[in-house]
Every structure is written in C-alpha cells, then in structure tokens.
Amino acid sequence: MFKNQLKIAWRSIKKQPFLNALNTFGLAIGIAGTLIICLFIYDELSYDQMFLDSERIHRINVDAKFGGPGREMSQVSAPMAGAILNDIPQVEEVIRFRPWGTTSLNKIDSRELVLEDNATWVDTNVVSMFGLKMLYGDPLKALEQPNSMILTKSAVEKHFEPSSAIGRELIVNEGQTFTITGVIEDLPQNSFLAEYSVFMSLMGFQDAFQNEWGNHNYNTFIKLKHNADAADIAAPLQGMMERYLIPYAQQFFPGITLKEFEAAGNYVNYSSMKLTDLHLHSHRAEDMGRNGDINNIYILSFIALFLILLASINFMNLSTAYSLKRAKEIGIRKTLGSNKKGIIRQFLMESGLITFGSLIIGLAMAWIALPFFNDLAEKAISIPYSSPVFWLVLFAAAILLALCSGSYPAFFMSKFRPARVLKGSGETSLGGAKLRSGLVIFQFAISVFLIIGTLVVGEQLQFIQNKDLGYSKDQVLLINNLNRLNNQAGSFKEEVKQLSQVADATLSEFVPTPSSRTDSSFFLEGKTDQESAVNMQGWRVDYDYMNTLDLKLVSGRDFDPSIATDSTAMIINESATKVLGLSPEEVLGKRVANGLGEDALSYYTVIGVVKNFHFESMRNVVRPLSLRISNSLGYMAVKLKSGNFEETVSKIQGIWDSRSPGLSFDYRFMDDSFNEVYENERRLGKIFIIFTSLSIFIACLGLFGLAAFNAHKRIKEIGVRKVLGASVGQITYRLSVDFLKLVGIAILIALPIGWFAMNRWLQDFTYRIEIGVGIFLASALLAILIAMLTVSYQSIKAAIVNPVKSLRTE
Amino acid sequence: MLLQLKNIFKWVNSGGQRIFLLKDINLNVHEGEFISVMGPSGSGKSTLLNVIGMLDAFDEGEYQFLDESVHDLREKNRANLYKEYIGFVFQSYHLLDDLTVKENLEMPLLYKKVKGPERKAMVADMLDRFNIVGKKDLFPAQLSGGQQQLVGIARALISSPKLILADEPTGNLNSKQGEEIMELFKQLNQEGVTIIQVTHSEKNAAYGSRTINLLDGRMV
Structure with missing residues (x-):
C-alpha cells in the first residue's frame, strides 16, 4: 500500500513539473537559508560553554562615574x-x-x-x-x-x-x-x-x-x-x-x-555577569573576546523564521491554487470509494516527497554557500554531518515542515465534492482565494519590512562613513609597534617626514581609531572639591599631532615647539570644556592638575580647545579628552599626499627595515582601522541584504506561480476580452493589477512596522539618521517593481495568446 | 463588396506531413448577405470563420475587407479593423461570469474608448431593443441559455458592426430558444447587418440567403 502510494505520489509530482519545481526550489532555498542562520545562531550561543564549570563562572563588571x-x-x-x-x-x-x-x-x-x-x-x-x-x-x-x-x-x-x-x-x-x-x-x-x-x-x-x-x-x-x-x-x-x-x-x-x-x-556599581552570557550580552570596553550581539541573534532568528515561513506559504498557496487542476482526479478517487483520509494521506505523501527533495537540495545549497557565509560572518561554521542530533533535528524539522505546508492543501482538496467537480468542463468555484491573498500580503509585508531594514542599515553606515569626524582619516598610514624602535623612533619620524610624498607625521600611542586609551581625573586649579573633577582621556602626543590628523581648533592655538612652556601645555576638547563649565574662550590660560592640592602631580595650562572629534564609536557621545606633549610610542600616523601609496609605503618600509632589521613592519590605513569599529554593523548590513534578497526571491517564486495559475484560470476571459477588442496592454494590466493591489496592502502594513523597528535599532547610535520618506518610498517602489516584473511575465504571456485557442468549444 | 477571399490556403505541419485546414477558398460576400456555412465536424467551418474574423492567420492567398488588404496589414491594424467592423457570437456565449449583463454589454465600448454618457445611452438602447432591461443587473449564471445568447448577440451588435460572425449560435440551446435566436438574426439581416453563421442544422441554414458547404477544408 505504502509503496503504491509513493509511486502514485511521484507520478503526480512529475505530471506538474512547473508547479513542483517552483515548490521544491522555493522550499530548498528556504531550508538552505534557515539552516545557515540556525548554524550561525547555534555557534553564537555556544560561546564559552566548553569551559569547566562554565555555568558557575562569572565576570565582575563595574559601572563607574567619577x-x-x-x-x-x-x-x-x-x-x-x-x-x-x-x-x-x-x-x-x-x-x-x-x-x-x-x-x-x-x-x-x-x-x-x-x-x-x-x-x-x-x-x-x-x-x-x-x-x-x-x-x-x-x-x-x-x-x-x-x-x-x-x-x-x-x-x-x-x-x-x-x-x-x-x-x-x-x-x-x-x-x-x-x-x-x-x-x-x-x-x-x-x-x-x-x-x-x-x-x-x-x-x-x-x-x-x-x-x-x-x-x-x-x-x-x-x-x-x-x-x-x-x-x-x-x-x-x-x-x-x-x-x-x-x-x-x-x-x-x-x-x-x-x-x-x-x-x-558619582557612583561605582559592581555586578557579575555569567561567563556564558559574555559573548552576546557584554558590550563593555576591554572585553577580551570579539563579542557578538544578542540583538543580531534576535534579528537573524526572525529572518530564519521568515524564510522558512515564506517558503512554506508558497507551498500552500501554489498547491491549493493548482488543486483545481486535480479536482477531477479527486472526484474520481472519491467515486471509486476513497475516503477523505485516503486523499489526505495521498497529498501528504506528495508534500513529504517534495519536502524531502527540497531538504537534499537545500543541504547541497547550504554546503555550497557556507564558505562564502563564513567569509562574510568571519566564522568557521560547518554542517555537522557526523552529529546524529543534527540529522535528527533536521529530519524532525523536515517532517514538521511537510506536515505544516502539506496539511492545508490536503484538507482543502479532500473536501471537494465529487458530484460538483465531475459535472464537466464548468469551473468549480475555487475556495481559499481570500486566504491565498492574505498569504501573499503577508509574504510581501515581510519582504518590504526587510527592504526597509536593509535600506536603514545601509543609510546609517553611509552616514557614519560620511559624517564629519572632526579629524581626517583619509590617506593616513598607521604604522604600529613604534615602541620597538625605542629611541630611534624620533629620527625614524624625521626621516619619513623628509619623503616628498609625506605631508606630515606624528608619534603617539593614542589615535582616534582603536588604540590605547587612558582615563584619569583632572581638577581645575583652585577647585578642590570632587564635584569639579573632570574624568577625561589624557592623550600624550607630539607637536605634529593636530596637523597630521587635521584636528580643528575652536579657540586658542596649537602646540608650538618654539615656546618652551608648551611642554606643560594642554589642549582639551569641547566636551571637556563643557564639563568644566567654561566657554572655549574662558578656559584658555586656566590650569588643570591630575591630582589635588599637594598630591597634584603636575599642572597643565590650557592653550587651546579642539573641536570634538569622534575617537569612539558613533554609538557613544564624544567624551572629554585632553592632549599634551609627551613622549609616547605606539603608532606613527603618516599623512600622505595623493599619489602612488604603494610606492610611498615601500619607501617608508625601507627606512623602517634599515633601522630595525628583523622587526616586522606592521601598518594599515587609518580608514580601514576606522571601518573595523563598524564591522559588526557592516556585517549585519551584508547579511541583511543577502537574506532580504532570498526572502524576496522566495516571495516572488510564489507570486510567479500564482500569476501563472491566475492567467491560466482566466484564459477564457482573456480570449473574450481580446475578441471584443482589448489590447495586449489592457489585458496585461488587468491580470497584474490584482496582485499589485495585494502588494500595495502589504506595503501599507509593513511601513509602520519597519519604521518602528528600525527606529529602535537606531536608538543605539548617539549619532544617527532620521528615517525619511525617501526610504519608505524607495522600499515601496522596489517592492512594486519586483512584483510587477514577476507578474508581468505571466500576464504578457497570457495576453498575447491567440484567442482562437482559448475560445475553442470542446 | 464587403469582403473577398482569393485562393486562401491554411495548413499545419504534423509529423512531416502538411495537413490542410483550408484549401483554395474563394468567397465573395456582399453587404446585406446572410450566409450559412455547413459541413461535417473537422471540415474547417470554424477555421474559415476565424480567418474571416481575422482572429486566425492563413498561409496563402489574398483577403480584401472593405478594400483593405488584410494579408498585408500588421497585427495591430488588423485588430483595429475587426474591432471596428466585426461582431462575434459564440456557441457557448462566452459572457464574462463576473460581470453583470449591463457590464458585459459595456465591455466592447470600453475597449473602443467610447465616452461615459454615450456608452450608457448605447447600452440602454441595446437593453431596450432586446427587451432585457429587467435583467441588466443579473449575472450570466442567473440567466437561461437563450437569454445568455441574447446578451451575447446584443454585445456583438453594440458597436454597430457591419458583419456578425456566429459560430453555431444555437448549438447549446433547445429548439424553441434556437428558433428565437434565428428569427432575431433574420430580423437583424433585414435591418442591413451582414451575417455569416456556422451551423449543423439544415433548418437554421435555411434562414440564410446563401449556403456554403465545406468538406475537408474545400468548398463544395
């Protein structure tokens, strides 16, 4: 019996190659996408679980304000x-x-x-x-x-x-x-x-x-x-x-x-955090691992769910739509004595077969796509072929998927009444049209939502990229490990500065892109209470620092090597000025000390106020900062003139090698280093684009199939209309406009949700874009355009058919 | 002369063999004629009607319609020509199920871009003429076969064509309904409309002024 059913299921699948290819392909893509995301999430959730007693280990955190x-x-x-x-x-x-x-x-x-x-x-x-x-x-x-x-x-x-x-x-x-x-x-x-x-x-x-x-x-x-x-x-x-x-x-x-x-x-609050939570929940300065973000996990979980849901909806939609073609078969089966159960079993068998095929294709797709994904996500994920649990979960999921997507068409079709469907050529009025429309709306609402997400992430990244940072990161070479040169660093810098392609160079372990940071409390002279303390970065720089990085002064002047007292001078940023409660002009000439009264280690005279520049992620406000002249070896930032960078870099390397044979010359460009800060967002953006495209693609597959079915169902009507004088354009419009209405409703649903969700995402950034009308307009247009392209192929195909063929009376 | 077919051939190639659907058809139709086309199944009656209606192409020969050479016309101009001058009536009526009687009548006018008020007047006129004013808001499924065919003919007539092509217009009707439809055709013909009908029945053919017999695509 089972074998017989399997055979029949396979035959009827073969009988409708177009429909079943669409179904299988859509499901396979959904499975592949979901599988990859699930493996990614599993990997992210598994962090630090392997350590002994990991559930008993906690890290001590501190939130401090002073x-x-x-x-x-x-x-x-x-x-x-x-x-x-x-x-x-x-x-x-x-x-x-x-x-x-x-x-x-x-x-x-x-x-x-x-x-x-x-x-x-x-x-x-x-x-x-x-x-x-x-x-x-x-x-x-x-x-x-x-x-x-x-x-x-x-x-x-x-x-x-x-x-x-x-x-x-x-x-x-x-x-x-x-x-x-x-x-x-x-x-x-x-x-x-x-x-x-x-x-x-x-x-x-x-x-x-x-x-x-x-x-x-x-x-x-x-x-x-x-x-x-x-x-x-x-x-x-x-x-x-x-x-x-x-x-x-x-x-x-x-x-x-x-x-x-x-x-x-002020406050100092201690707390503990589970070791196994660190990877996804800790976003603190000086975390030891390269941490992920639980929000990304949530977002990706949703996308995975969407993908598989979209594919499953396609399956239901297409199967019920095409069931009309099989109404006669069901009628005959019923008159021959098959009960409802038998028919349901038959259709579930078919959906099971299709799901199984999709599973195999999906696995192959995931296997092919994983290396690329790993590259993108900087992971080393592989499909755990040898894990029995993996296969168990996979097959359980496949069976669930087959049941979910197969049951509705099965029950739907098993309800056909033989007397009605066997009456002849007359069309059986097909139920479920409302549900199908609802599902199409749902699919496109998800797609539009994802488009909005992609555009907002993209625009925010663009914004960060183009925002005035207060310093210039372009054409700046960052050479690392200057401390290895010890007392040779100064002469190395001078020699590099001699190169004609070099505009300027500066030595410091502190640069605006990720590097050393040091926080300490400073006090305004004459104020000894702790309230007037300002906790700020104390960066040790040299005389060329401001010029090399193109920092702008709001008031006062830059350090000047010809003024002897500048060795104890300080330039602070606008934020620091604000915390001190003075205007950029008032603060000039004031003295600050890192320590109080007799304990004061040294005094510095403020000679200038530098415009705030972003030395941390745009997620944070620009914090107080001070610059002072001191020997500090870490990086050398070299501002290059336009031209052949490769040649210049190799020249600089030549100078480096002549001074320190055997020491590796470690350098990078500052904008690369800058981009790394937003690597997480950038990755999220790319992942968003990929899976958005996938989900749109799946939704389009479904729409494509439905449009084909719809055109087929209306073939007689199209013929009559053409005979009565309708042009190809008019027919195409008629066939497409119904679908576009659904897409329109989907857009109306998705816009507010997208606006809400993406605004929440943006809250993380202190410096962020406003979501404008443009993004919504672009998302809506894109969705409409994609839907139109998808539907119009089938519509035009139907519209150019010679009515003689469709109106033959047999 | 309304139309003239000269040495029309139409064929399909099947399995290396050329099968003729129409073979050397020569036919002159004058305005005001009522022609019946007869012949057994597969003799090419419907194909001939489709060729005359410009819905189907032919492979060889010349076709003049109101001094236009149809065989030289481009697809679009051909469509414009039949839209203007030809009305179609089908055996299974081919009314649109989702539209009411009134809307079905209105459709050809919409495609001819007739303005709203004028369209309404023409539809009302037609409803009146066919005595179906009371049924204007019903859907086709709510009408009897005869009534549906009545609407079908009304729809074919609404844009005042010079020629009506009817493919077994009474094939799906009982004899009484059929008779009524044929009487209607006769009356239309007397009002000056040229009609070409395909029929199986001698009785219906007798309504016409001339009968053409087809056998295996050839006029006999």
Missing part, C-alpha cells in the same frame, strides 16, 4: 579578586587576566621571531579553573614562577616540536626573558580566549600585587561554589565599594563618605 560621563567597564582593580575571595564565602575561586595586546616572542640566540600574537598576563590557576587541556607541562604549577608562560599548541609547533618546547626561553617584546612551562591545546574558536595564544604568569607582574583601587585594568572572573546563586553575591559585591574604595578615596579626599560621593552624582 567626573565626566559614566563608563561601563569589564575590568576591575587588581586587589578586587583577592578581596572577593576573602570576603564572599560563596566564591570558590578567582582569576585575573591582564590583556597585553600584540606581543612578540623572539628566540634568544638568533633573535628570530617565533610568534607575534595576542598575549595576556594571568593568575596561576588558569588551566585548572577553566579546565584547559594541558598537553605538556604541569597544569597546576606551570605559572607559579615569575617569567613563566603557557603557549597554545599552534603557537609553538611552527618552530618547535611541542613536546620539546617546555623549558625553552624566549624574549618577550624585546625585553624580558620568559620560560615556556606549558603547552595547551588550541582554544576553541567560540571562546573568549580564542584570540590569545600566550599566557604569562602574573606572578612576575608587580602591578597585580599593589593595593591600587583607582585603576581598572584586570578582567576578573570568579567561580561560585556549588549551589551558590549569583544573586546572593550581588550585595556583598557592591559592599566592596564602601569597604575598600571609599577608604582608598579618602587618601585624596580626606573624610569623604559614601553619601558625599554619591551626592555629587
């Missing part, structure tokens, strides 16, 4: 970890990381570069606490000694046999010598440690053992005891503030109490 705007940090002070372990009984273990950025390891004798990668200082218990897999070395004691370090397998294996790596000594950053005391398995892609391959023992890092509560530099993790609840430690965690931070602050503000501190509008 003069200037508040900051959300992922790092706390060095003594915090010890204090927590000591004071909070629910905590079993603590660990601190002190990320050290790109670090070079060289062999002692040959000075050959072994590795240049992200390194972090870490407490001794890193292997045991996170359950890292130690390949060689003692997991418990490896980091006990100062100047010991653990490397990942792939970090060492290029130069040594991993088993023989233990005990080898390497020079770190051209300075101290470290001994390799352990080799661990590479860290999984989906972990917060993925980007680190060098773990140096904090035992030799003096700063880690100072009782300094004022700096926040350590990513601190705690492991709770079994049965302990994160909520239980919230209060004692916040208690640290009064217990340690206030006494510390009293060194600077004698007698200050917690109340006074808070009364001035």
Whole structure:
C-alpha cells in the first residue's frame, strides 16, 4: 500500500513539473537559508560553554562615574579578586587576566621571531579553573614562577616540536626573558580566549600585587561554589565599594563618605555577569573576546523564521491554487470509494516527497554557500554531518515542515465534492482565494519590512562613513609597534617626514581609531572639591599631532615647539570644556592638575580647545579628552599626499627595515582601522541584504506561480476580452493589477512596522539618521517593481495568446 | 463588396506531413448577405470563420475587407479593423461570469474608448431593443441559455458592426430558444447587418440567403 502510494505520489509530482519545481526550489532555498542562520545562531550561543564549570563562572563588571560621563567597564582593580575571595564565602575561586595586546616572542640566540600574537598576563590557576587541556607541562604549577608562560599548541609547533618546547626561553617584546612551562591545546574558536595564544604568569607582574583601587585594568572572573546563586553575591559585591574604595578615596579626599560621593552624582556599581552570557550580552570596553550581539541573534532568528515561513506559504498557496487542476482526479478517487483520509494521506505523501527533495537540495545549497557565509560572518561554521542530533533535528524539522505546508492543501482538496467537480468542463468555484491573498500580503509585508531594514542599515553606515569626524582619516598610514624602535623612533619620524610624498607625521600611542586609551581625573586649579573633577582621556602626543590628523581648533592655538612652556601645555576638547563649565574662550590660560592640592602631580595650562572629534564609536557621545606633549610610542600616523601609496609605503618600509632589521613592519590605513569599529554593523548590513534578497526571491517564486495559475484560470476571459477588442496592454494590466493591489496592502502594513523597528535599532547610535520618506518610498517602489516584473511575465504571456485557442468549444 | 477571399490556403505541419485546414477558398460576400456555412465536424467551418474574423492567420492567398488588404496589414491594424467592423457570437456565449449583463454589454465600448454618457445611452438602447432591461443587473449564471445568447448577440451588435460572425449560435440551446435566436438574426439581416453563421442544422441554414458547404477544408 505504502509503496503504491509513493509511486502514485511521484507520478503526480512529475505530471506538474512547473508547479513542483517552483515548490521544491522555493522550499530548498528556504531550508538552505534557515539552516545557515540556525548554524550561525547555534555557534553564537555556544560561546564559552566548553569551559569547566562554565555555568558557575562569572565576570565582575563595574559601572563607574567619577567626573565626566559614566563608563561601563569589564575590568576591575587588581586587589578586587583577592578581596572577593576573602570576603564572599560563596566564591570558590578567582582569576585575573591582564590583556597585553600584540606581543612578540623572539628566540634568544638568533633573535628570530617565533610568534607575534595576542598575549595576556594571568593568575596561576588558569588551566585548572577553566579546565584547559594541558598537553605538556604541569597544569597546576606551570605559572607559579615569575617569567613563566603557557603557549597554545599552534603557537609553538611552527618552530618547535611541542613536546620539546617546555623549558625553552624566549624574549618577550624585546625585553624580558620568559620560560615556556606549558603547552595547551588550541582554544576553541567560540571562546573568549580564542584570540590569545600566550599566557604569562602574573606572578612576575608587580602591578597585580599593589593595593591600587583607582585603576581598572584586570578582567576578573570568579567561580561560585556549588549551589551558590549569583544573586546572593550581588550585595556583598557592591559592599566592596564602601569597604575598600571609599577608604582608598579618602587618601585624596580626606573624610569623604559614601553619601558625599554619591551626592555629587558619582557612583561605582559592581555586578557579575555569567561567563556564558559574555559573548552576546557584554558590550563593555576591554572585553577580551570579539563579542557578538544578542540583538543580531534576535534579528537573524526572525529572518530564519521568515524564510522558512515564506517558503512554506508558497507551498500552500501554489498547491491549493493548482488543486483545481486535480479536482477531477479527486472526484474520481472519491467515486471509486476513497475516503477523505485516503486523499489526505495521498497529498501528504506528495508534500513529504517534495519536502524531502527540497531538504537534499537545500543541504547541497547550504554546503555550497557556507564558505562564502563564513567569509562574510568571519566564522568557521560547518554542517555537522557526523552529529546524529543534527540529522535528527533536521529530519524532525523536515517532517514538521511537510506536515505544516502539506496539511492545508490536503484538507482543502479532500473536501471537494465529487458530484460538483465531475459535472464537466464548468469551473468549480475555487475556495481559499481570500486566504491565498492574505498569504501573499503577508509574504510581501515581510519582504518590504526587510527592504526597509536593509535600506536603514545601509543609510546609517553611509552616514557614519560620511559624517564629519572632526579629524581626517583619509590617506593616513598607521604604522604600529613604534615602541620597538625605542629611541630611534624620533629620527625614524624625521626621516619619513623628509619623503616628498609625506605631508606630515606624528608619534603617539593614542589615535582616534582603536588604540590605547587612558582615563584619569583632572581638577581645575583652585577647585578642590570632587564635584569639579573632570574624568577625561589624557592623550600624550607630539607637536605634529593636530596637523597630521587635521584636528580643528575652536579657540586658542596649537602646540608650538618654539615656546618652551608648551611642554606643560594642554589642549582639551569641547566636551571637556563643557564639563568644566567654561566657554572655549574662558578656559584658555586656566590650569588643570591630575591630582589635588599637594598630591597634584603636575599642572597643565590650557592653550587651546579642539573641536570634538569622534575617537569612539558613533554609538557613544564624544567624551572629554585632553592632549599634551609627551613622549609616547605606539603608532606613527603618516599623512600622505595623493599619489602612488604603494610606492610611498615601500619607501617608508625601507627606512623602517634599515633601522630595525628583523622587526616586522606592521601598518594599515587609518580608514580601514576606522571601518573595523563598524564591522559588526557592516556585517549585519551584508547579511541583511543577502537574506532580504532570498526572502524576496522566495516571495516572488510564489507570486510567479500564482500569476501563472491566475492567467491560466482566466484564459477564457482573456480570449473574450481580446475578441471584443482589448489590447495586449489592457489585458496585461488587468491580470497584474490584482496582485499589485495585494502588494500595495502589504506595503501599507509593513511601513509602520519597519519604521518602528528600525527606529529602535537606531536608538543605539548617539549619532544617527532620521528615517525619511525617501526610504519608505524607495522600499515601496522596489517592492512594486519586483512584483510587477514577476507578474508581468505571466500576464504578457497570457495576453498575447491567440484567442482562437482559448475560445475553442470542446 | 464587403469582403473577398482569393485562393486562401491554411495548413499545419504534423509529423512531416502538411495537413490542410483550408484549401483554395474563394468567397465573395456582399453587404446585406446572410450566409450559412455547413459541413461535417473537422471540415474547417470554424477555421474559415476565424480567418474571416481575422482572429486566425492563413498561409496563402489574398483577403480584401472593405478594400483593405488584410494579408498585408500588421497585427495591430488588423485588430483595429475587426474591432471596428466585426461582431462575434459564440456557441457557448462566452459572457464574462463576473460581470453583470449591463457590464458585459459595456465591455466592447470600453475597449473602443467610447465616452461615459454615450456608452450608457448605447447600452440602454441595446437593453431596450432586446427587451432585457429587467435583467441588466443579473449575472450570466442567473440567466437561461437563450437569454445568455441574447446578451451575447446584443454585445456583438453594440458597436454597430457591419458583419456578425456566429459560430453555431444555437448549438447549446433547445429548439424553441434556437428558433428565437434565428428569427432575431433574420430580423437583424433585414435591418442591413451582414451575417455569416456556422451551423449543423439544415433548418437554421435555411434562414440564410446563401449556403456554403465545406468538406475537408474545400468548398463544395
């Protein structure tokens, strides 16, 4: 019986190649798209789950405001970890990381570069606490000694046999010598440690053992005891503030109490965040991993749902529409004694077959598309062929899909009454037309919504790209690791400046694109209360800084090497001026100190106010900032004149190589570095475009099929109209206009929803576009145009048919 | 002379063989004639009617309609020609199911871009003439076969054609309804409308002034 049904199902599928090809293709695309998105989401959700007791590990966060705007940090002070372990009984273990950025390891004798990668200082218990897999070395004691370090397998294996790596000594950053005391398995892609391959023992890092509560530099993790609840430690965690931070602050503000501190509008709030939540929920400065965004997960989940829904709707729509052609078959089956159940089973069998075929094609499509997607999303996702769970879920989903999309047509058709459908050539009035229209509206509403999303994301990115940043990032070369040149850096800069293609150059570890940042409190001279403190960036720059980056002055003047006192001069930005409560003119000549009264370390005279420039993402407001002259080695920014950049870069590299043979010349252009800040948005934008196109395509497939069916159904009417004098244009219009009405309704539904949703997305940006009429108009026009193109093919095809053919009376 | 067919051939190629649908048809039709075309099934009656109605092309020969050489005309001009001068009546009426009687009558006028008030007047006139004013808001499904064919003829007549082409207009009707329709044709013919009808029935053919017999695409 089953075999017979299968055979018949296959035959009837073959009988309508156009319909079933559309169905299969649409479903396959839907399945492929949804599959890729699901794999992506699964990967994003799996972050840091692999670590030992990951559900018990939490990170300590701090939100602090002390003069200037508040900051959300992922790092706390060095003594915090010890204090927590000591004071909070629910905590079993603590660990601190002190990320050290790109670090070079060289062999002692040959000075050959072994590795240049992200390194972090870490407490001794890193292997045991996170359950890292130690390949060689003692997991418990490896980091006990100062100047010991653990490397990942792939970090060492290029130069040594991993088993023989233990005990080898390497020079770190051209300075101290470290001994390799352990080799661990590479860290999984989906972990917060993925980007680190060098773990140096904090035992030799003096700063880690100072009782300094004022700096926040350590990513601190705690492991709770079994049965302990994160909520239980919230209060004692916040208690640290009064217990340690206030006494510390009293060194600077004698007698200050917690109340006074808070009364001035300041706060320090400690909290904990689950390790497994970090990847998607933490957007804090100095996060260790490259984090994703839970909002993207939501958006993508919706898109995945849309895709599969659209494909499924197509299936229902097309199947019911074409069922008219099969009404006779059903009538005959019924007169031959088949009951409703049998007919339903027959149609479900067909939809099952089609879904199965789509599944195979969809899997193949996903397999082909994944490398491209990985490239785009910077992921290493693969289809888990070997996982039985994957196949189980996939087949369960396919069966569900087949049932969902097949059941409506099946029940719909099983209701045909044989007497009516067998009466002859007369058209059976076909039910479900309203539902079909509703589904088309739904499909296009989703498509229009996605178009709006794509356009808004695109326009915002464009806006960011074109916004006046307050500095010039074009034609600026950023050379990294200037600190390696040490005292040669200055002469290197001078030599580069001599090049005819170079306009100017400046040395600093601080640039507007991602680089070093340092926050500290400054006080206006004569004001000793903590209220007039301004928390601002203190960037150390040289005399060419303003000119190279094309920063604009609002008042005052630039640093001048011929004025001796400029070594203690300061230029602040507009935001800082505002926090100080002075106008750009008033602030000139005022002195500020980083410290109070006798503790003041040094005084700086404000000589100028620089126009606010964006040194952080447009998500944030421009915070207070100060520039002062000081030796600071990190980057060299080189402003190039127009011309052959490649040639200039190679000339500069020549100068670099002549000074420091063996040191790699690491450079990039500033606008690339700028673009990276918005990489997440850019990726989102691209992903949006891809899946929007997919969903529109699927919706169009459905519309195409429906238009074909509609034209077929109205073939007699078209013939009559033509005989009575209708032109091809008029017929085409008649056939298309009904569909366009549906698309019009869809647009009306989608516009307000799109406006609402995308406005919410934009709220994340402090600097953002207004969603204008233009976007709505463009989305509507695009949808109409696409629908028109889709429908018109079938309409024109029907309209040019010779009426003699359609009006024959047989 | 209204129209003239000279040595008309029409064929299809099937399996390497040329099958003739019309073979060397020569026919002159004068204004005011009422011609009946007869012949067994497959003899080419409908094909001939379609060629005369310019709905179908022919492969060889010449066709003059009111001094226009139809065989030299472009598709669009041909359409304009039959829109202007020819009305069609079908065996299965071919009324549009979704339109009322009034709207069905109005349709050819819409395609001829007749202005609103004038259109209304013409429709009212036609409803009156065929005595179906009371049925103007009904849909075709609510009418009997005879009534539907009445509407079909009214629709064919509304743009005052010179020629009515009727393909078995009584084929789906009972004898009484059929007789009424034939009487109507006779009356129209007396008013000056040229009519060419295809029919199987000798009785209906007798209404005409002349009968053409076809066999295997050839006039006999």
